[in-house]
Amino acid sequence: MYLALQVAREVALLITRVIFIRDNFLVEFTFKRGDIMNWIELKSEDQLNVIKEQSKLKPQVIFKHSTRCSISAMAKGRLERSAAPDNADFYFLDLIAHRGISNKISSEFSVFHESPQILLIKNGECIYDESHGSISMDEIKEQVSA
Template sequence: MNWNPITSIDQLAQIKEASFQSPQVIFKHSTRCSISSMVLNRLERSDAPEQVQFHYLDLLAYRPISDQIATDFAVYHESPQVLLIKNGECVYDESHHGISMDEIAEQAAQTA
């Protein structure tokens, strides 16, 4: 898994722009949550779809960015949470035990 860490709000505009070329996934991770750690581990052991770029947000260290993600993509904040961005919009989001690489791949293929 090749994560692109999100450390500034400016990166959200770059992710939006890149989503017009290929699907973008944002994974919001709480480093203090055992469910979030389990989901992260499950994602990292899975085969990621090649056409999708994956971005990682440590939401405890960068809570203002997490808040901006909720605003920019019109989603309710959850943790852990995965968002699939295509053509500048969130076309799929899931949280907690519902997060799986198979579902991400399926949703990315549908929106590609």
């Protein structure tokens, strides 16, 4: 029965409603997602210069995502179900389609390539990066505010 709860958390709908019977009682859960992420698609290496410049005005977040990886899909889902800070731009990089950009990110910001991976850019430098299960919107918010 608790599997239904986990599945509901992973579904990418605005509102998910799960109803089941447990011990002869009707049990209902309603989950509401956070604000929908306004991803900026990262499709060219030229955008990295824009990210560096914009990071002098406000934090820039890059999420490197593999469309072939279930862990990456879960990390993306966790981010999308959380309210993102208003004072940061969020970029989405499809690693499968744009591996060259991922390599450029590694060299430009002196980070080891991982997937999934989140990077926070401030004043032209990567000040925070995490991967896999360590990706957390709460931690991103804390780092953005620091």
